[in-house]
Amino acid sequence: MLSARHYAIPISILISLVLQIMPLPIQVDMYRPDWVLIVLAYWCMALPNRVNVGVAFITGVALDILMGATLGIHSLALSLSVYVLAANYQRLRNYSVWQQAIIIGLLSALYHLVVYWLEHLLTDIYFQFAYLWPVITSMVLWPWVFWMLRKARRQMRIS
Template sequence: MMAKRSSNNTTFMHLSMLGGVLLTLLPWSPTLALLQPHWAAMMIAYWSLNAANSRVMYVAFAYGLLLDVLMGALLGKHGMSLVALSFLVTKSAKKLRMTSFWQLLMMVLVWLFNDIVIRAAIDWVSYRYQPELIDLLPLLTAALIWPWLKYLMDRTQTSMRLS
């Protein structure tokens, strides 16, 4: 019974990560593209909070490399930022499971800000890209989407456990 639950959880994790990658790759209008959150990072943050082991870091690296290949980015850019995100979330996951909704939301925004800073630093070193304040707009949409994403993922996991 336990092996089946673990298998269902792993399958759900990979399906949700693929969904995050697909949402990242969807074409958006130029105006909305400025607001598009980093879906894969939000999924990694969720799974790092809820998984009891460190295998999420391997998943983060694999899907980060997949994002690099599909987006034509510098190989390892997303992999590195997602592994750093997963590491930071995993280190404080036990404490954060007991915090309030608002504290968790603020911490998720800090982690996503860190993800943006890492990717901007890699772009600066590689291409001399100058980060702008507008690069932080995805944090606003992430703040609006995160509560709904967490609720949906928690409900789906609960229904999978019950069936």
């Protein structure tokens, strides 16, 4: 019989997908953090054998479908970001949470620049600085999301 701990990772990813598409006022929407990237980054650093590039790709396809984007844009950007994280997870685990927040900011910037680049190739949009506001909010939220997910992982004994 499966307990709640077996579903903790998929449920947290599902919650991050809901937070990513949740409607916000237009003044606040441009600051929306990269919930999906933050949650995938935590699980990739904590349990790299369970959350990897494949999970990021599938989650990215789901995000493409939910956001109505061209299929593959978010999946490629998430896969690339999680690959960089997965390749260096042992080193990143040893950093403090504040240093990790800077790394999350760099990964978020990579994610947004890849999404922008692909959308520019497909739809000829032009770069605006507002595309990078989520980088700052993702960095600011990382410590709280990290501590919350770590507490849940330890209480449920997820390994």
